[in-house]
Amino acid sequence: MRRMSFGLDVKRFSDKVEGYRRAIAERATEIAFASIVEGSPITGAPGQPVDTGNLKGSWAIVRGPLVNLITTPVIYAPQIEDGTRAGRALTLRSQVGGFHSLALTRVAWPRIVQAAAEQVVGHG
Amino acid sequence: MVDHDMAALALRNQLLTLQVCTTGSVMLTATSTGFTRAIGSFLTDGFAPGMEVLPIGFGDNSRGVIQSVTAGAIILTGTRSAESAATASLTVGLPELVGWDNIALDPDMGRPYLEESYVPATNTLLSMPYTGGTVEDTGLYVLRWYAPSNVGRKALSAPAQAILALFPVGLNLPLADGTAVRIRGDIGPIPSRIQADDAGTSVITITIPWRVYSMN
16 A cells, blocks of 8 residues: 555656646746747847837747747848848847847746746745 | 946957967968968968958068968968068958947958947846845857858858857956956857858857856
């Protein structure tokens, strides 16, 4: 009886951890997406600048069994990310957003995961 | 709190020591189209088309952009004064044209050039109390290296590699106030893919994440 109970306890714990893992991964994806598109105090990313709204509106999450992708099909997205076009530095004219949102989101990944864990599991 | 001017200057001063490739001090001859050597190899030394080379030891030490390279010869775009063999050196380092933060650059699309951006990101109190606690500042040092298009990968990949070697993970750059800019190891520096532009240039972006710990 004790062996069976212990086994069940381990299984319950494992299922709970797996549930948290999935929820944290999903929440972290959402935080990263918001950071790239809208900007975020967690990462310091400014979000996408806006002229016509084409780039900002083009970002999407593609969910997979193991990996989620945050993507855009807009061909000039790398130039906005790096703040360069036609061999020159871009001048930011948008009143919102800025450059380097992907890079800032990437380097803040540990903070994103921590924030996601706190939101899913609580501060403990 | 971090002094951002001090931190930006420390990163820039590290960048100023960049050396991509060099012959060292060897016997070189200047021709009307470039340079030749009888001993050693320009290819082995790392020279490639699209790089801007700085000669030292000649009467004419003006920079030139490499058009082609063989083991024994470098052909530059344009012409120069021919000179007899001398103990001299050729070096590729920072381009002459650099757009430092908030300094406008009017680039020459036929030459390599560099732009820098210092990007503060986050500021977090890590430890109590509020007064005297440890604060962590993070950010990016973003460098964009441009070269003429259609000259091959090495004109951009070699400088990027040299910059990454100059800013390895864990590097500590001391500041005058006792703090230090540290190159992050949890998320380290990376180069981008090479991106061709429609103005006849290609660019590679090197992103260097950093952090500074200071007292609040």
